[in-house]
Amino acid sequence: MVNLDLEPLSLPGLELKRPIIIAGPCSAETEEQVLETARQVAAQGVKLFRAGIWKPRTRPGAFEGVGSIGLPWLKRVKEETGLFVGTEVATGHHVYEALKHGIDILWIGARTSANPFAVQEVADALQGVNIPVLVKNPVNPDLELWIGAIERVNRAGVKKIAAIHRGFSSIDKSEYRNHPQWQIPIELRRRVPNLPIITDPSHITGKRELLFDVMQEAMDLNFDGLIIESHMCPEKAWSDASQQCTPVQLKEMLDKLVIRHHNIGDTPRVTLDQLRKKIDSLDVKLLELMKERMAVSEAIGKYKYENNITILQTRRYDEVMKDRIEKAAKYNLDNEFVEKMFEIIHEESIHRQSIVMNKDLGQK
Numbered sequence: 001m002v003n004l005d006l007e008p009l010s011l012p013g014l015e016l017k018r019p020i021i022i023a024g025p026c027s028a029e030t031e032e033q034v035l036e037t038a039r040q041v042a043a044q045g046v047k048l049f050r051a052g053i054w055k056p057r058t059r060p061g062a063f064e065g066v067g068s069i070g071l072p073w074l075k076r077v078k079e080e081t082g083l084f085v086g087t088e089v090a091t092g093h094h095v096y097e098a099l100k101h102g103i104d105i106l107w108i109g110a111r112t113s114a115n116p117f118a119v120q121e122v123a124d125a126l127q128g129v130n131i132p133v134l135v136k137n138p139v140n141p142d143l144e145l146w147i148g149a150i151e152r153v154n155r156a157g158v159k160k161i162a163a164i165h166r167g168f169s170s171i172d173k174s175e176y177r178n179h180p181q182w183q184i185p186i187e188l189r190r191r192v193p194n195l196p197i198i199t200d201p202s203h204i205t206g207k208r209e210l211l212f213d214v215m216q217e218a219m220d221l222n223f224d225g226l227i228i229e230s231h232m233c234p235e236k237a238w239s240d241a242s243q244q245c246t247p248v249q250l251k252e253m254l255d256k257l258v259i260r261h262h263n264i265g266d267t268p269r270v271t272l273d274q275l276r277k278k279i280d281s282l283d284v285k286l287l288e289l290m291k292e293r294m295a296v297s298e299a300i301g302k303y304k305y306e307n308n309i310t311i312l313q314t315r316r317y318d319e320v321m322k323d324r325i326e327k328a329a330k331y332n333l334d335n336e337f338v339e340k341m342f343e344i345i346h347e348e349s350i351h352r353q354s355i356v357m358n359k360d361l362g363q364k
Contacts (some may be wrong), residue, residue, distance in 0.1 A: 002147055002192045007157060007159040009132050009196055010250035011084050011104055014047060019259060019317050020162075020225025022086060022105070023250055024050035025232075026240040028064065037232040038077040040247035044254075048105065049074075049083040050227060051115045054094055055239060056111045071101035078102065086134075090118065095125035107134035107227075110166055110203075114138035115151040122244045123156040130157065134198060134227075136164040141181050143188060150195070162196035163188060164227060167204035167219075177206025177243070180214065182221065185280035196224040197267075202243045208234065211245060212253045213262070219259055220273050293345070294352055301353030317346065 009016040023041050028034045028051040038049050051074060055065035074085040076226035086105030089095050090112045098106060112118045113136055126133065133153050138145045146163065153161055165185040167178025185197050199218035201211045215226055233235045234244040245253070247345075304311060321342060 001152070004151065004154045004161070004192060004195065005159055007130075007160060007193055009160050009162060011132065014084065016048075016225075019121075019219060020048070020196070020256070021254065022050050022077060022198070022225065023230040023247070025052075025237065026202075026229045026244055027052045027055055027238055028066055028073055028087075029238045030322075031076070033068075033232065034070070034073040035076060035080065037230065037247070038081050038083055040232055041230055041250075042081040042083050044247050044251035046247075047084060048086060049077055049081075050086045050229075052107075052239075053087045054090060055088075056090060056109060057239075060080040066135070068097050071097060071103070074103060075101050077160040078104075086132075089122055090248075092121045092125035095122055099129065099131075103131075105132045105134065107164060107207045108136060108149065108153070109134045110139045114140065114145060116144075116145075116148060116152070119149045119152045123152045123158075126153065126156045126158050128157060130159055132160040132162065133158050134162045134164045136166050136200070137168065137184070139169050141168040141184055143184055143191075146184075146188065147191065150192070162198050162224065163192075164198050164200050165204075166200035166222070171333045175210065176204055180204050180217075181281065182217070182274075182277045185223070186221065186278055189274070198227050199223050199227040200227045200241070201228040202227075206243045208243060208245045208249070211243075211303075212256065215253060219257055222260075222271055222274070222278065267358050276319050294348065297349040297352045298356050300349075301356035304353065305357040311350055311357060320346075 009020070023046045025033065025037050034051055041049055044315055051070070053070045053074075054067060055063065057064050060334050077083055077085055084104040086107060087103055088109045089098055089106050090109060095106065104161070108119060108122055111263065112122065135146070135150050135153060138149070144302055150161060150163060157252070163185070165178060165180070167180050168184070170179045189197060199214065201214035201218070202222050204214050205211055212226065216229075218226060228250060229240060229244040230247050230250045231244040232246065234241055234246060237244050301311070303309075321339065324342050328335065
């Protein structure tokens with residue numbers, strides 16, 4: 001359990017209750033685009049407006065945001081629509097500029113949260129400030145790094161903190177831009193039960209047609225809110241066009257959301273859905289490990305074939321079974337269960353080796 005000195009999320013005159021909805025364009029592009037999108041977002045009943053002023057991009061040459069000249073645009077949004085406004089910060093200079101222009105909410109992006117030095121610079125600039133600060137998960141699935149970034153901000157005196165779950169990079173092919181890996185924010189909830197978690201379906205999916213399912217999943221897991229990229233004309237957006245929706249489309253999805261509540265007292269607890277999601281994730285890891293193990297079995301089969309060695313090595317099998325059962329006891333696993341499991345694994349390993357060793361026979 002991680003102990004943080006936290007306060008409930010709030011803004012002047014507005015208590016942020018579940019589900020917290022933050023919406024606005026990926027990037028502030030022009031003053032007209034920002035103001036018109038803000039008007040449309042406000043018309044849908046959303047109270048919190050987001051827009052990227054500084055945009056860390058993967059490669060040089062991409063649009064990296066308009067910079068500080070866009071901050072007065074957000075100030076106009078506040079004055080003309082009454083919306084609270086937020087933007088991403090990655091350096092101490094960003095923090096100073098944003099605060100100077102009255103930005104209400106700041107968030108630390110995934111690339112920044114992966115760098116403790118960068119997070120510390122932002123945290124140092126936040127000394128004496130207690131506006132809501134949201135911390136996105138690092139690009140890679142590293143829970144300790146995520147918690148460490150949150151702790152750095154909290155130690156700077158910021159008490160209104162939330163985590164943003166925006167998914168994780170993966171070399172595996174997926175329908176998502178960033179794999180949600182739900183078990184990681186679920187474990188964060190277990191480790192820091194009083195920390196609000198806001199899901200970012202835009203960066204998880206990378207596609208507007210997939211947004212709703214991730215939004216609903218986050219609500220089913222009892223997470224606290226959603227931060228969604230919404231643009232008045234997504235197809236003309238200067239960045240991340242495919243993952244942005246119009247404010248009207250956003251409202252349609254929000255109206256469809258089923259918000260489930262359960263009486264669990266004052267302390268958040270792990271729900272059945274959260275535990276099942278963790279089981280699903282662990283099962284995938286088991287399958288990945290089994291795939292890796294069978295690849296090694298096939299390599300062993302190739303070695304035996306090239307060296308004219310028989311498949312079954314009884315002595316080795318007996319040693320493996322004895323060792324695994326002894327180790328299982330340390331993990332409080334039943335001997336009979338472990339023995340049956342490794343019998344099945346061994347049977348499949350023999351099968352794989354047999355295919356390798358007899359491949360030439362099948363060609364004759």
